Amino acid sequence: MKRIKRAARIGVLLLVLFALSHTSFSGLLFPWSPVRPGYARETFSGGTVIYTKRGGMPPAYRRVGDLMAEVSRANGLRFREDVTVVVTDDWGLFNRGTLLGWKATPLPVLGAALQTGTVIYVSPLALEPGRDMAGVLRHELTHALMFQQMPLRQTFALVRLDWFEEGLAVRAGNPRDYLDDHAWSLHARHPGYRFGPWGDGELRTVPEELRGSFRLSEYRVFIEFLVGRYGRDRFFAYRDDVLRDPPAHEAAFQRHFGAPFARVVAEFEQAVREGTWPRA
Ligand SMILES: [Zn+2]
Structure with missing residues (x-):
């Protein structure tokens, strides 16, 4: 078991090194990267928020724990893991981090949740004046909450059930x-x-x-x-x-x-x- 664990750990390390050295992957590991120039992070109960230094922490996101509780109550389900929220004004990072950029054209979306259920990106569109940033986060938190109820391999079938996933x-x-x-x-x-x-x-x-x-x-x-x-x-x-x-x-x-x-x-x-x- 120990040997397997060690091999797995080395595998992860190699993957991280590979990812850090390849720009197309650098977005994907951004939430876990030890170095994030231009960004700051704050941790609250239940969640961590990573935000741009020039934009600052969105005031609504100081209540990330409360927003998680609201989403949990509305859906009658419990979060099993903490969530990291990345707020970015950079479409490049958004598209790479969410893998949406791997598809043909970037969509004008407000946010995205990784299928691990532990990482949420809030897009530059959500930062436009007049946007309800708490609502955008509640939307993505609902996706994350559903993903957290199932093994990762099942999430691929869930996202194909678009009406169900997005409707919720x-x-x-x-x-x-x-x-x-x-x-x-x-x-x-x-x-x-x-x-x-x-x-x-x-x-x-x-x-x-x-x-x-x-x-x-x-x-x-x-x-x-x-x-x-x-x-x-x-x-x-x-x-x-x-x-x-x-x-x-x-x-x-x-x-x-x-x-x-x-x-x-x-x-x-x-x-x-x-x-x-x-x-x-
Ligand atoms: Zn959605």
């Missing part, structure tokens, strides 16, 4: 960063409406600059439909089963709600078309 995060985190019920309904309420994961038809009626916002609100509205219909406790029990085995989410749905997922989605679509959901 928007609902507990920052619903006001996206369309409210009324504005969402104005765009969704038409005869061709279909729930997002099953077709982009409805997006044609939504102005291009609102589509990202429309989609995230849609996921929240659908989750609120489920909570409204089945109650919070049953929804949480279903959610816990999805977290245990994300690819089997439809079986969990049938088990907890006694109806096929596709049928409830169709009922949701009809309620949206008729304007009975979201409730005015």
